[in-house]
Amino acid sequence: MEEFEEFALALMDQLSVEISEEKEITATSSIAIQALSPIKFEDIKVLAYSIFPKMVEKVAEFTGIEVSPETKIEFLDLVDLKKLKGRKVFPTKDAVGFVDDLFTAIALEKIDKLVELMKKDTARFLVYSTYAKSYISKISTTYGDCLDSKIFLNKFVLEGYPQIILHKKGQPYESNFDHVNSGYVGALMMTILEEQIHSIQTNL
Numbered sequence: 001m002e003e004f005e006e007f008a009l010a011l012m013d014q015l016s017v018e019i020s021e022e023k024e025i026t027a028t029s030s031i032a033i034q035a036l037s038p039i040k041f042e043d044i045k046v047l048a049y050s051i052f053p054k055m056v057e058k059v060a061e062f063t064g065i066e067v068s069p070e071t072k073i074e075f076l077d078l079v080d081l082k083k084l085k086g087r088k089v090f091p092t093k094d095a096v097g098f099v100d101d102l103f104t105a106i107a108l109e110k111i112d113k114l115v116e117l118m119k120k121d122t123a124r125f126l127v128y129s130t131y132a133k134s135y136i137s138k139i140s141t142t143y144g145d146c147l148d149s150k151i152f153l154n155k156f157v158l159e160g161y162p163q164i165i166l167h168k169k170g171q172p173y174e175s176n177f178d179h180v181n182s183g184y185v186g187a188l189m190m191t192i193l194e195e196q197i198h199s200i201q202t203n204l
Contacts, residue, residue: 008114011129015106018137022078022156025140029160032167039173041162041184044155048073048188055193065200070149073192078139078156082107085135087147089128099128106132143191146198158188 012019056067076084086103098121105113118125145152162184169176 002115004115004118005111007118008111011114011133012106012109012111014133015136018140019109021140025156025160025164028164028167032163035167036163036173039166039177041159041181044153044159044188045075047185048075048153048192051185051189051192055189055196058193059196059200063197063200067196067200068149071151071196071199072149073151073153075155076152079104079107081139081142081145081152081154081156082136084145084147084152085139086132088135088145089131091128095124095128098124102128103132103136106136143187144195146195149199151192151195151199153188153191158184158191161187 052073059065059067083100083103086099089099091099098117101113102117102125104110105117114125139154140157143154143158145154162180165183166173166176166180169180
């Protein structure tokens with residue numbers, strides 16, 4: 001094994017706890033969905049779009065500042081959310097492509113691409129891989145994010161957790177549904193509210 005590959009594997013190893021947790025969430029959520037059928041939580045997009053204008057009013061009420069009408073919601077899966085984190089690093093103009101490739105390679109667990117990037121620019125790789133470890137290691141506890149007048153919701157977590165929680169509570173699922181659903185709606189409301197507040201911070 002060559003030195004560059006060892007470094008690439010070491011980087012992924014440092015993210016192994018997060019990656020294992022993501023895979024566990026995926027597997028557990030799949031089991032829960034099958035077990036809970038036909039019990040369904042409201043679709044995250046339908047719910048988020050109904051919550052959004054209500055939270056816009058709350059932000060204006062609390063802060064006196066209007067959320068820009070240009071602010072929109074996007075729903076990201078795990079890979080796309082990790083790619084977004086690369087944009088949150090705010091790399092220098094000449095490093096944007098490199099950072100995007102780096103975060104994409106990490107998101108897809110592409111060791112060969114990581115090796116290629118390290119060979120291409122070792123210093124840049126070492127600098128931005130440090131950011132990657134910090135940003136990506138928090139994905140499973142990140143409900144939302146905000147960038148360029150867009151609010152990004154972590155569909156992977158927000159959709160998966162309610163299913164998992166209800167399944168873990170056990171039978172009868174129907175009697176526990178309202179409580180879990182209330183938590184699901186509350187988490188979505190607080191996430192949208194928080195990210196709307198982040199979106200107006202340039203005006204504070």
